[in-house]
Amino acid sequence: MIQFILKRLLLAVPTLVAVLTVVFVLVRVVPGDPTIVILGDQASEAARADLRARLGLDRPILVQYLAFMGEVATGDIGRSLTTNRPVLEDVAHVLPYTIELTLAALVIGVGIGVPLGVVAARRRDGLADWLARIVSLAGVSFPAFVSGILLLIVFAVELRWFPVISTPRTGSLLDRLGALVLPALNLGLLMVAYVTRVTRSGMLKALSEDYVRTARAKGMPGRIVVWRHALRNVLVPVVTVVGLYLGVLIGNAVLTEIVFNRPGLGKLIVTALTQRDYSLLQGLMVVSAFAIVIANVLTDITYGFVDPRVSAS
Amino acid sequence: MSEAATNGAATNGAAPAPARAGATRVPGADLLRVEGLTTQIRIGATWFDAVREVSFAVQGGETLALVGESGCGKSLTALSIMGLLAPRVGRVAAGRITVDGVDMTAASERQREAMRGDRLAMIFQEPMTSLNPVLTVGFQIGEALTRHRGLSRRAARARAIALLDRVRVPSAAARIDAYPHQFSGGMRQRVMIAMALACGPRVLVADEPTTALDVTIQAQVLALLADIQRREGLAVLLITHNLGVVASVADRVLVMYGGDVVESAPVRAFFARPTHPYAEGLLRAMPRVDRVQELAAIPGQVPTLGEMPDGCRFQSRCPLRVERCRERPPLAALPGRPDHAVRCWVRAA
């Protein structure tokens, strides 16, 4: 297993380099002079030249690229243009909030999505199946900020069950959990749609497989056949979808953090955008790139646990 | 068409054959008895008879071969016995199935579950797909023991090693925690057999157990099955389309066509004198080394269920067809041969 994990990590390096290159290209080579975007078109030529030098934009593009990659390799992802603090410090400050939110959403998404998909597949056209269809449609239809705002209006503004501003207070654990509930629900319920879809179709396929018939021929009751024999096989496509969903999850987390006014990577990205802090933005993109690559490696490792055929080959 | 008459004839015609010399028997006991089984499958909104009034019995130590082309109803018969028909598309419409004295057709699903994997076991055609890829073979073999015998996981695992050893999987103890993909096709089928034997069943249904295997492996697996059967006095229902397999292991043969049993005979009598035109055709289509003859395919194709003719279902392809074939012939014993019955107006009845 250790060897398998190391191999996956090694394989991730070229992907990481490619993604970092995309970030670099997007931030520097795209048309439009960043100094005009940052300083506005009224700025003097001297001020723009000064900013260009500060950003290192006066060097040849290849030198900039190599310098960028070298810095990232040594763990330096730049300093904020506005606060001059190292980007890594800002990220380290808010990362726990984002991880907390994303993990809670994963638990909700898988914890509700998998059972719902299984029950929907077992009783086709039954109550659970209809519920699954509605949830699936809602999940792919709701933009995260729309669902977030509706949750906020219903549960925080009208019912007053939860705080409107979900800034995790340093107060009691209960306060912090209370502040997490709505954002996590927003992120998690959107994910339920995808997990339910893939679980349902995977379970329908698995239940028609020969090994399910074998299990029934051994006298296993339906419940054990479904939850022990079929579900283990369904988890393989579920892991795939969860892995693919991480990209959407990151995007939705940004919106959720804005709507519920939570600190996190998403809020930091928006700050960078509104303040036109390109160094911060680039640093955050590098962090996202790492997050995605790590998530992919974690997905692959999960495969190894779920499907014995993967780790052996 | 007189249902009662044909049904009666079918039961008589398929009465147990005399023992083959040397085979051990539980005297006088039919471990598996099928009477007037009619199984329907649903296509669109219509239910079609895919198995019609099939009757037979298998005693301990005896092997009954059910032969016919794909779609003739032999696998559906097996699934009906097991109670494994997919509920929305298949159902037993009439008849009675008795396994080791238990009426399976009258039993509740819970009672059937208690029988399956315990006194009644089945092995399937595709050892590649019939084993669960994400569970160890040891777990899959031992699972029936934890279920039916209340063994602990640990005890079941120990029994599983012994079972793997018994089906002659080399270094069983070392391979008990391996996954199916780490086994070859022949070894997987041995695992399937070990799984079926776990609780010491009385009746074994084997659906094309060797079809997916290489020829040399086929012989080994068949020898293993025959050996186990002899020692345990199992009643075996062997489903196959391979007449070579039938010749080497079966005691009696039931030929099915279009859901009907068209011929029922002891294995020697069947190969010496196939009587139904379809059975004749089947044998003629089989290559043989001991005789130089032209291989003859049976003309035409099996009609689909919706197009099945009334009366004799083979009439559309039969060279001997007469006017009377529009009526369904009974399964009638040949003169002077009470154990050899044929469903044909021309050749019998």
Next chain:
Amino acid sequence: MSAALASAPSAWRRATRSPGLVVGLAVVVAVVALALAAPWIAPYDPNEQDVLSPLAPPSAAHWFGTDFFGRDVLSRVIWGARISLSVGFLATAAGVVAGTVIGIVAGYCGGWTDRLITAATDVLLSFPQLIMGLLLVAVLGPSIGNLILAIAVTAVPAFIRIARGSTLAMRQRDFVDACRALGFSDLRIMFGHLLPNIMDEVVVLASLWLATAIRTESTLAFIGLGVPPPTATWGGIVREGFDNLLDAPWLSIFPSLAILAVMIGLNLIGDGLRDATDPRGAP
């Protein structure tokens, strides 16, 4: 779209029999009609301010209430449909055309061209679509043209992948060889013969991507990277409502429901089309 479906009459018949697809079409057609008829049916000028009644709750005069500047929300939602729908539609169209062309070329030419394009596609697809859109708009600056460009770019990789895959599958068939033997040029084979054969799959994906594009537009507007104010867009109105959430929740609810209706409609259409063109039937 109709050409691709007309080539498969049974698919069209299956599609019209699916209730989801019919409902989805009805919703989308209704919203498009409202958007087109905006100058005639909107009760007020969407930018006309009434400083005397800001943040008024829904009433007979203002069905959806008014916003912070006293503008009629109903009129703004109707006019906003024009921006949201046209940005979504144009971006999807541009993304589909570019992605499909590149994908066909990659699949048809093979070799290094294919490997390069596939590698680039994989990297782009591994990047979250919304983050990519954010980054592009931030770098390009917010204007309608840049918005369309940014959203189109995020759509391209998905269409490259599907067009390439379908082209590869098509190439295995004999008719490509037959076309070559007849002396057709590569261009004519690619766009005269391969393209029509892979249209079904492209159309299904495009209908689903239209939803994604409209969602991206409204999301960017919500974050503040959309078409600059005072132009009415759905995401922008939600944003303004969000800033006054405690005093005037209706302000964000109505445009949210409009977005939701179009999303549900387009997803129903996409699912219906997928089931209709997939001969294996509904999942």
